[in-house]
Amino acid sequence: MPKKGKTAVIFDVGRVLYDWDPRVLYERLIGDGRALDAFLRDVVTIDWHFQHDAGRDFADTSAELAALYPQHAALIAAWGPRFNESIGAGIAGMHEIVAELDEAGVPLFAITNFSHEFWPPFRAREARLFDRFRDIVVSGEEKMVKPDAAIYRLALARFGLAAEDAVFVDDNAANVAAAQALGIESVLFTDAAQFRARLVELELPIAA
Template sequence: MIEQDEVGGVSAARSNRPTAVIFDVGRVLYDWDPRILYRRLIADDRALDAFVRDVVTTEWHFQHDAGRDFADTSAELIALHPQHRDLIAAWGPRFNDSIGDPIPGMHELVAELDSAGVPLFAITNFSHEFWPPFRAREAALFDRFRDVVVSGTEKLVKPDPAIYRLALARFGLEPAQAVFIDDNLANIDAAAAMSIHALHFTDVASLRPRLRDLGLVA
């Protein structure tokens, strides 16, 4: 009887372990920074800092993640900063140039998880216009993913709980079955509040042992 209880306990513990991994994209799988693009267009460092800080701000770009069209947001911003018309206009067609190198070790980790049969998904705050060309460029990585929820397409952005509910339903996962990895603490807190296993990302060296503890990597 004791043996049966112990076996049952082990089975229950294993059943509560997550079985799938949901990744963020920017600053988890790839570096992203507007300076990567604009350092090619603005030679002076002080002018570059001012332009990124005061013109193409995080708040302005967040509108794209929320589903607004670049044609609309750029027209509004050019009206405010007509002297920067050409630089602002470059944001949309050259957005891929703001995405830098793969985060060290992360593409290898994705490949390892995929080879082990772990279902892979993503939830990304990303423009509905900018995502398709980026996805096409990085097909070698994203072909390993079963599905990706893109905020600009859904008009829902992290950390809104609605985007996590949508993703779990689409991915066919219960919260306890999912590990969510993101560099943004607000996004991590929102996922954790829904009983998702939420891991704050800093680097692959600290992430790997946490995935190992969850039974997802060897």
């Protein structure tokens, strides 16, 4: 039987509400496909970027990386000021789910691994969606990241929720498992239809 009594929904942002792919930015800057692949694989890696989500300043991380790859200094420097260009369109069907839940009075929140520097311009760009959220915990501002249990505990306290009150959705299995371990009903995101179906099972006020 599905669990009942959920009153709030907590969203991840990247690859749940919006597509994110650094290739979208750098394919505009690097014309050769093999050079692009190598740059994304070896230079501006996901592990390097994760430092921003953890709260490090881009000025520091970019200087360190440019010292290792001086031939790519200009490309590395583009990451920060042009970060919004790596964030694509909304994930199909998800903004409609946010709107339906909000209009039904369901409290909406988010926990996102995101740079404290890159978040404000993106939040401003997408104000129409994010204005529907009551609060958003940003990892770079808190200097703690998913799947660390501490960020979920902080979020629940700030949101005024007990773990059993909430449904959490994230595209990363480790993040989902960490939330589940704290007693938060958690959904591994694949697409909007699957997530909508789960919300219906949990008896949240949303159309099937």
